[in-house]
């Protein structure tokens with residue numbers, strides 16, 4: 741027999757001065773292979789057309805459907821209701837600006853993080869349109885590909901205790917971005933430039949090792965390995981700096 745699922749969903753329209761934060765309850769009959777995205781679409785179609793939540797790809801690619809599911813950040817499109825109890829609480833991801841109900845603005849957060857960490861390839865040569873494309877080894881390409889699997893869903897940021905209390909911390913997604921460019925042999929930043937980006941409490945030293953980021957990443961990125969890689973690089977660069985000074 742199909743379960744009746746009871747949803748408690750956070751509601752707030754920040755654009756409406758009369759709107760107060762509260763939760764609404766909805767009931768949905770579970771169907772085989774129902775995802776949270778399908779349940780929410782059904783609620784919006786049949787019970788409340790004003791319910792706000794984001795989605796685009798429905799297949800864990802666009803990163804837009806992150807939300808707190810019973811207190812844990814997850815993608816609505818890849819969470820099966822069969823993995824959850826009958827009673828499901830949905831809240832928007834913290835840290836990000838609330839657009840309304842379950843919809844948050846992850847885009848602005850990721851844009852400012854990319855600008856602060858200068859998340860693009862820094863070449864020191866003048867641009868030459870006739871130059872051959874740069875080559876890289878298969879191992880380098882694979883390592884970059886692994887980091888580039890991030891879909892910028894914001895789940896790791898929302899799960900991070902530090903990012904929740906410090907808006908200037910680049911968090912696991914930001915550290916992963918930095919590592920992606922450090923691994924890229926076309927990026928010509930030297931160790932002192934990397935040190936500048938990484939070595940404050942907005943960067944790697946802001947991480948206090950709570951490890952929630954890796955637990956919640958829907959793409960299973962090895963975020964703790966990335967943190968360890970960045971700490972090693974930083975340590976090695978300081979060691980080399982000290983030896984050169986003496």
Ligand code: SF4
Nearest residue numbers: 890891893894896957
């Ligand atoms: Fe989402 Fe994982 Fe990227 Fe964090 S690292 S934004 S959890 S895909």
Ligand code: FES
Nearest residue numbers: 798802803805817
């Ligand atoms: Fe694109 Fe869920 S709808 S990741």
